[in-house]
Amino acid sequence: MSSYAHLGLLVLLVIIPASTGYGGGAPNDACVDMSPHHGTVERTSPSKFSLYLTEETTQGGDILKVCVKGGTFEGILLQMRVVGDTVPVGTFNGTRGTIANDTKTMNCTADNDTVTHSKPTIKKDPTCFYWKAPNNKIPQNVHFV
Incomplete structure (x- = not known):
């Protein structure tokens, strides 16, 4: 193998791990901390995206349409949670x-x-999803994260 081929292989071995993302969806370990685990620095500036709901209140079993607006995007991770909790509801x-x-x-x-x-x-x-509230009584302080 020539020295150029060795160099090319070395470059690939260095670049590929550094550029890994999760093109097929978020990994399971993102479920709790909602971090994409891309290996990049977390963004601290406000997001340009907003979530819009069809209703401001809901009861058990209701279905809400939630839309992500603010521009195009590639990756997403979205849950409804009780405020202060890390467990998704609905x-x-x-x-x-x-x-x-x-x-x-x-x-x-x-x-x-x-x-x-x-x-x-x-x-x-926008990109929209349908979320169904749990059939039992849902807590009053829930939010999308």
Whole structure:
């Protein structure tokens, strides 16, 4: 093997681990800390994205449409949580419609309790999901993270 081939192989071995992302969706260890684990510095500036809901209040079993607005994006990790808790509540992909293109549900603590991307493609603005509240009484202080 020539020295150029050895150099090329060395460059690939160094670059590939440094550029790994999660094109197929967030890893399971992101379920609690909501960190993408990309190996990059966490952004501290305000996000340009907003979440819009069809309703401001909900009761057990209700289905809400939640839309991500603010521009296009590639990756997402979305949960509904009780304020101050790390456990998601409710499920995504309620009976009204299907999950958005190139996204999927994942099971963090229960089936379909989290949404993530399934491909590293550009998602349109807005991208919407359906979230179903638990059938039992839900706590009053819940929010999307």
